[in-house]
Amino acid sequence: MFRLSKRADYGLIALKHLALHGEHAHSAPEIARTYNIPSELLAKVLQRLVRKGLLASQAGPNGGYALARGAEMITVIEVIEALEGPLLLTPCEADDCEQFPVCSIRDPLRSVKEKVVGVLVDTTIHELAVN
Amino acid sequence: MFRLSKRADYGLIALKHLALHGEHAHSAPEIARTYNIPSELLAKVLQRLVRKGLLASQAGPNGGYALARGAEMITVIEVIEALEGPLLLTPCEADDCEQFPVCSIRDPLRSVKEKVVGVLVDTTIHELAVN
DNA sequence: TTATCGCCGATAAGAATTGTCGGGTATAAT
DNA sequence: ATTATACCCGACAATTCTTATCGGCGATAA
Ligand code: FES
Ligand code: FES
Numbered sequence: 001m002f003r004l005s006k007r008a009d010y011g012l013i014a015l016k017h018l019a020l021h022g023e024h025a026h027s028a029p030e031i032a033r034t035y036n037i038p039s040e041l042l043a044k045v046l047q048r049l050v051r052k053g054l055l056a057s058q059a060g061p062n063g064g065y066a067l068a069r070g071a072e073m074i075t076v077i078e079v080i081e082a083l084e085g086p087l088l089l090t091p092c093e094a095d096d097c098e099q100f101p102v103c104s105i106r107d108p109l110r111s112v113k114e115k116v117v118g119v120l121v122d123t124t125i126h127e128l129a130v131n
Numbered sequence: 132m133f134r135l136s137k138r139a140d141y142g143l144i145a146l147k148h149l150a151l152h153g154e155h156a157h158s159a160p161e162i163a164r165t166y167n168i169p170s171e172l173l174a175k176v177l178q179r180l181v182r183k184g185l186l187a188s189q190a191g192p193n194g195g196y197a198l199a200r201g202a203e204m205i206t207v208i209e210v211i212e213a214l215e216g217p218l219l220l221t222p223c224e225a226d227d228c229e230q231f232p233v234c235s236i237r238d239p240l241r242s243v244k245e246k247v248v249g250v251l252v253d254t255t256i257h258e259l260a261v262n
Numbered sequence: 263t264t265a266t267c268g269c270c271g272a273t274a275a276g277a278a279t280t281g282t283c284g285g286g287t288a289t290a291a292t
Numbered sequence: 293a294t295t296a297t298a299c300c301c302g303a304c305a306a307t308t309c310t311t312a313t314c315g316g317c318g319a320t321a322a
Contacts, residue, residue, distance in 0.1 A: 002135065005133075036233060047300060170310075191268085
C-alpha cells in the first residue's frame with residue numbers, strides 16, 4: 001500500500017502526547033496504557049526516536065521521555081524517516097531491482113517524491129497537536 | 132515503509148510505454164519482456180487497469196492493450212488507487228484498529244493526506260512520459 | 263483449425279511488519 | 293543497601309502483506 005506503518009503511527013501519537021503534556025517526563029508504559037499500544041513495542045519506538053535526537057530520556061522511577069526540542073521544530077518527515085528509514089517512492093532507488101537498467105519511471109517519479117516530502121517537511125508535531 | 136508497490140510500479144511503467152508507443156496495441160507478454168517483468172503478474176495488473184477503465188484491451192493474435200484515454204487525462208493517483216486501493220495515510224481510517232477510540236492523530240493527518248493526494252492528482256502519465 | 267492473447271480465481275512462496283522475550287543498565291525512593 | 297521502576301537493545305516468533313505462479317477458460321485473427 002502507501003500507508004504509514006504502525007511504528008510511525010505510534011511514534012506520532014506519542015510525540016503529540018508529549019507535546020500536549022510536556023511539563024514532566026512520561027514513561028513508555030504510561031503512554032502505552034493511555035493509547036492501548038503494546039507496551040514493549042512503543043518502548044522500542046521511543047528508544048529509536050531518542051537515538052535519532054527527537055526525544056530525551058530519563059531512566060529510573062519517575063523517569064520517561066520528553067521532546068528534545070520544541071514541537072514546532074519537529075517535522076513529520078523526521079519522525080517517519082527515523083522509524084521507517086528514508087522515504088523511497090519507487091521500489092528501486094535503494095535495492096537493485098530486476099528492471100533497473102530498463103526502468104523508465106525512476107527519474108520522473110523522483111520529482112514527485114520531492115513534492116510529497118515537501119508536504120511532510122512542512123508539517124510539524126505542533127500542527128498535529130493543535131488540530 | 133512508504134513506498135509504491137511493485138504492482139503500481141509495473142502499472143506505471145506499462146502505461147508510460149503505451150503512452151510513448153501508442154500507435155497499435157501492445158500485449159502483456161511483449162511489455163513484460165521489454166521491462167523484465169514477470170509476465171503473468173503484469174498481465175494481472177493490466178487486466179485490473181482495464182476493469183478500472185484506464186486501459187482498453189483487444190483479444191486475439193496481434194491483440195493487446197492501449198490507453199483508454201489520452202495520457203494527459205490519466206493521473207498517477209488513479210493508477211495507484213486502481214492497483215492498491217484507496218490511499219490511506221493512517222493505519223486506521225479503514226480497519227478497526229485497537230486505538231481508534233483514543234487516537235489523536237487521525238484527524239490532523241487527514242489534511243496531510245489530502246495534500247499528498249493533491250500532488251498525485253496533479254501528475255499525469257503524460258508528464259511521466261515526457262520526462 | 264490453430265496459435266496468440268485476454269480474463270479470472272485460487273494458491274504458493276517470499277518479504278515485511280508487528281509483537282514478544284530475555285537480559286542488561288540507570289536512577290530515585292525507602 | 294535494597295528495591296522498584298524504567299530505559300536500552302538485540303534476537304526471535306507470529307502475523308500479515310506482497311509478489312509470483314498455476315490452471316482453466318473465452319475471444320479473435322491468420
Ligand atoms: S522499479 Fe527498479 S528501477 Fe524502476
Ligand atoms: S491509528 Fe487507528 S485510529 Fe489512529
